[in-house]
Every structure is written in structure tokens, then in C-alpha cells.
Amino acid sequence: MNQIINVTEQNFSEIWNATAEMPVVFHFMSPTEMASLEMDALLRRIWDETPNQFLLATVNCQEQPMLASQFRIQTIPTLYFFKDGHPIDMVQGAISEPEMRVRLANILPKEEELKFNQALEHLQDQRYDQALPLLKSAWEMSDKKNSDFALLYAETYIVMKQVEPAKEILKQIPIQDRDSRWHGLQAQIELLEQASESPELQQLQADYAQNPTAEIAIRLANQLHQAHKNQEALDLLFGWLQKDLNVANGELKTQFLAILSALGTDPLVPTFRRKLYSLLY
Secondary structure, eight states: OOOEEEOTTTTHHHHHHHHHTOOOOEEEOOOOOHHHHHHHHHHHHHHHHTTTTTTEEEEEHHHHHHHHHTTTOOOSEEEEEEEEEEEEEEEEEEHHHHHHHHHHHTSSHHHHHHHHHHHHHHTTOOOHHHHHHHHHHHHHTTTTOOOHHHHHHHHHHHHHTHHHHHHHHTTTGGGOOOOOHHHHHHHOOOOOOHHHHOOHHHHHOOOHHHSSSSHHHHHHHHHHHHHHHHHHHHHHHHHHHHHOGGGGGGGGHHHHHHHHHTTTTOOOHHHHHHHHHHHHH
């Protein structure tokens, strides 16, 4: 649907239904009234600045007297602001640009909602790496109070088979928000962890438990990395580096850096790089 629309009796039902899907501003105006024309110009300019964030529905009261009567319009211009299918605000007469922006702020999506919606677009095309920073930003901008953001953030990591960051996100969701979706994601994590427990990994874990050497630690960390257990792999290697940066002739540090390089933009990378730098300086 075009988001700047001239409302008629024929398309009114469609626009009315749209109020449940996105913010809508109904502008009841007259093309012969200067205040109406100025208000129309202001609304269009703000719409250009915030494209696709609200639908501007203009009602020419001279051409659509039935619609004007239905809304009991007595003053031109008159504005109705709708969000989630409900009227939020109404203005009779002309208002200043600052006041208009304040009124619109009550119905327009917040910045974190815009980032979340952008992430959804990336996820539809399976662009997970591009969606992750947007989801992280949206969640943090909500002060980590919007659990819907967090759940999708964790779910994206699960789709990418990155268990550790997903587990960390889910741990931060308040108990009162741990609904069936939260439990479903926990179940998915358990299945991924079970699937990643290869016989070779299990044997290395047993060997290391009996004989914890740097050489076995390197091989075990590599297997953990292959199983997407990167937090566990890095913690294992860092424990050795804390004792001796050049353990195993530097091979252990090389493996540690190789895993960090392979993780790219994973949130674990800056955390463990800082830990390594704390040992170097």
C-alpha cells in the first residue's frame, strides 16, 4: 500500500484496517484553507524524513463530506493519530512543527523497533551475520527489558549453531518472561550439544581428565571449536596461557589466536582478545 493516500469512501475500509498494522495519521483538510495546505506540507516533509514509519491518510472534506461527518469534523484542519488500531491523539486546528513532532513521537516506532525490523528483513534472506548486530543493539537499547528482542537474538545464534552466546542471552531473560518459547530454545540447545558430542570429543575429554597436558588441551580445544563450543575451547586454552604464554613452544597460543580469527565478529572475540592483552602488557 502506498503510504501517502487520499482517502475516499471506496478505500476507507482498507486504510482503517491498516491502522492495526502500522501508525496512521488521518488529516482532515480543505485545499482552499491555507492552514490545511501548510499542515499537509509539514506532514509530507516529516514523512520524507521517516519513510515507511507511518501512513499519511489525507481526507479532502470538500470531496468526502460523508467521511468528515462520520468523524464529526468541526474544525479544519483536524488530525487523528492511530497506533495498533486505536486512536492515540487528536488535534483540532493548526499546530507548530515542534508540537507536531512531539505528537508523532507517540505513535512512531522507537529506534530499537526500527533496528529489530531491519534485522527481521535480514533474517528472511538468511543474512544472519547482518541481523545479529541489529538484534544486539535493539536489545541493549531497550535496557535488555524487551525479551522478544532477546529471544530472537538467541534463536539466531542457535540457527547458526553457536550455542554458547545463545545460552548467555537466555540466562539474562527475566524469570517472568521465560515462556514456552524460551523453554523451546533451551531444548534446541540441548539437542545441539548432544549432537556435537562426537566419540572423538568424548575420548579427548576423558584423556584430558586423566592427563591434563597442554598437548591434549590443544587437540581438545580444536574439537570443541569444531563442535561450536567456542567459549569452552577458549576458556581451556586461556587457563594454560595464564600460567605460561609460550607453553607447548607457543603452539597453544597459536591455536588460541586461530580460533579467535575463525570466529570473526563473534562477541567472544573482543572479550578474549582483551584477556590475552592483559597477559601481554
